[in-house]
Amino acid sequence: MLDCIPPDGVAPANGYSHVVVGEGRLVVISGQVALDAKGHVVGEGDAAAQARQVFENLRRCLAAGGATFADVAKLTYYVTDIAVLPEVRAARDACIDTARPPASTAVQVAALFRPELLLEVEALAVIPW
Structure with a gap:
């Protein structure tokens, strides 16, 4: 189970958590892009x-590692x-518990x-022991 902790003295987060703590096995998912199973771009210009498509690819990768979006501790967006x-x-919110969002960085x-x-x-996920 992941715990989202609001740190003292830090402005409240909007749509993400500043601190997420978990104990278990780490699952690291490489950056996913909008390619389908055959390597074709989905949604060019959209x-x-x-x-x-990216979040569907993330879902599949998480499943391969034995995880779900509930186990995601951190998302990094490029x-x-x-x-x-x-x-x-909007795509993220369709996949995660918005009451307990993961930590995130957007660049x-x-x-x-x-x-x-x-x-x-x-994505970085933590599967409980």
Whole structure:
């Protein structure tokens, strides 16, 4: 079980937790992008469609490691335009418990490995012993 702890003296978080503590086996998921099972881009030019595919890929990767979104302690977002964060958050909120969101970091980057990709998301999860 993961615990979200609001630290004293730090401004309240909106949509993420500042501190998440858990004990168990670590599951590390590489950055996922909007590629389908055959390696084709899903939702070219459509941030919402890409975000949904990214979170579906994350779900599948978590399952391969024996985890679910309930076990995610940290998400890191790499976006080519910070303006797509509302679409990313909507896809995330469809997958996580918004009352106990994971810790997160969002970074705008100049580019991803393919120009048609708008975002990449990596995850750290902790499976209880």
